[in-house]
Amino acid sequence: MAKEIFMPKLSSTMESGTILQWIKNEGDPVDMGEPVFEVMSDKINIEVEAYEEGFLLKKYYNVDDVVPVNTVVGYIGEKDEEVPDTPPGNTENSESKAEPEPDQNETVADDSSSSVTQIEQGQIRATPAARRVAKEEGADLSDMTGSGPKQRIQQQDVHEFVQNAQKTPKATPLARKWAEEQNADLNTVEGSGPGGKIYTKDLSAAQNDTVSAEPDRIPVKGIRKVVADRMTESAAAVPHVTLYSDVDMTELVRMRSRLQDKIIEQTGAKLSYTEIMMKAAASALERHPYINASLSPDQQEILLHRDVNLGLAVATEQGLVVPVLHHAQHKGLVELVKESKQLAADARNQQLKPQQMQGGTFTISNLGMYAVDGFTPIINQPEAAILGVGQMKETPVGENGSVVLRPMTTFSLSFDHRVVDGAPAAAFLTELKQLLEDPYELLM
């Protein structure tokens, strides 16, 4: 069946084209890809190629005729095939409305088996849209491979080429091999060659600049995962307030040294400051039950705990764990030493039982063995507060109008402001400070 030859729409603004010459005459055999006629638009001259094999059956227009785009200008078909004597109706309106973009016109033309394609002086097959985009992007058509019929370059090819060109910057073959081997992204490398071409020296320069050695990777799981989740949750959900107080440790130091021999005799272990602090905290918590508290899971009630179950933050190789020393308010220093040493050992040996990690009502985190003066602990939920302990160091303090050196430690109390307010929390910390500064009461 005879196929129409259309006046192609060569640009978005083209409305009509002038026929410059007929390269084939009626009755001439036409091979696919052979130019049939030449057309001039307001922008370019183009030879329109046959997209079908056969014979040129009809030419409806003469040289210099101005023909609207998408008008049938002739037919290609079998020899002696019947075609209309006059050109069929102008299809320009319907098609151009439906497909205003020139590249889409191309597609439509292909779909309707229209037998046109173009070839310009440069002998590179490309659609007018592809040419336009290439010009806009400053891309060279001769570098591209066309995906269209007969390797014609389509607009899409140009887009892809430009994208790829942006993706793969200019680099020497050796630089590419280097980059591939080292998994380096050439896009991040600034080339020193002509037009920004990347040489191997640019790669080594870039590496020296920006690339550091591959980090060691540790999966976030187990204790790490628990700590991460709980700290995130607490920091995000709980309105933290932290109070600081500097405590004079003179008496506590003295008391500890006095008790030390006896404690070792009874327990085989040393009395540490932490245990005395635990004793002091347990006493203070008994007197300030709103600190020894937690918020109910539905957040409807505040639970004031009758027992003081002290959590003790212990650093282990696997991460932070907080074993709980239950009923601390009933325990003397000997028991506290025994139990807390056992808990710490179990924690480091990963031998804590679940019940040893549950039921805490208050936590103590002591970083005093490090060069830490003070810090803001994050509350171990659902508890209402946590005590942070810094290092003890000789500090000048004022006393009766003169400056004296005292062993001082900063205690920090973070509390959940949903559960407790600043004044009662401050009262607790003050009580604790007094107990620590005059610790003999603890022995009662």
Next chain:
Amino acid sequence: MHKYDIIIIGSGPGGYVAALRAAKEGKKTAVVEDRGIGGTCLHRGCIPSKTMLQHAEVLHQVEQSAAWGIETGNVSFSYPSMLKQKETVVSQLEAGITALMKKGKIDVIHGFGTVNDNKEVTVEQKDENVTLHAPAVIAAAGTSPFVPPVKGLRETAHVTSDTIFEKTELPSSLLIVGGGVVGVEYACLFAGLHVDVTIVEMQQDILAGEDKDAAALLRNSLEKQGVTVETNAVLDDVDTGTENAVTARYTDKNGITKTEEVNDVLVTAGRRPNNSLLEETSVQYNDGFIQVNENMETRVPGLYVIGDLADGGWKLAHAASAEGISAVEHACGLQPSIHTSLIPRCIYTFPEIASVGMTEEEARKTGYDVKTEVIPMQGNGKAMAMGAKEGFTKIIADKKHGEILGAVLAGPHVTEMIGEAAAYIHLEGTIEELASMVHPHPTLLENLFEAAHSWLGREIHH
């Protein structure tokens, strides 16, 4: 005092190229020269010797062509006419450089120039000295032939590359002291003109430092041309012998003392730096050569030294030109546009030897996992057609990436061909690209292509 932007002392291929580059940047430029414009290269080096080598090569081809059916009758030549032709070439080139200087509005100031730390240049002239000043001064004074302290040598009439062509009479025999690049080129030249040539070289081999295969090939070829090559040999003393002759005694590698009576002794035993122009500066020396940084700048800011006079780098004309361009660009505050690290090396012997990049030995020392491929010239169609089958193509590449580290070519026209290998190294093409590029047939360069395929283990012809 005359003020300039840039003053260049010396007008050899380092100095005059630097001057032209400076003029292109719009700098007010002066060149100080106490001899002919063009320096050693044009007057006493590359150009005279290459012109004379061309004559020797043509003579050899004419003589060889009898075997190809070319009938010439008796072939003879006139050495004085050859020298005249050489002079014509030299003066044409000199006129060319002079014209370029004029076009660039570069002042050429004749006289011996010296410089101090303030970058004041004093030019000694007949009547009075001229003083110039510029914020940037480039010293490109080059080197002079070195005559070793051999007993009698300095006192006896001898020639160097500076004076060899001053005599219009062709010697019938010539003793060449030193078998380096310069020595072997003159050996080929004079052997080609049927002079009886002996090379006395102290080192174990001729062309010390160059590719060993190339040195061996050339030695073999020299001996075929009738040259006596004495290596591991020491020149003991030189004496004026009978009329128009010199008696030279040397100890050969077996410890045997030999005496040779020759027309001339040509000393090609290295070159010494012409550093007297820097006596009033505080530049640093290394064995007489001047220490410079990567921009060819000395420790005196704004004072540059380029070419043979600079410490390090290849002592070659094109290296000097490249360094001159770099120095000028740096002095102008520009990013140096030329890579001075990759310098091709050409030896104009019969056969020619050209190399670029690292030798196999250097590459291994640097730590590369080296694979070397050698393709002999024998099977090459073009070489056969030319009747010049001596030679080989060697390619040195790193196994990891196929990075081309060096190439050595020996054979006809290889000095023209080394550029392809240099381009691959410069543009960081690897052996795969070399093997994938079509080479025209029949050409000598096909061997480079063949070597690349061979390196990849997919030889085509071999």
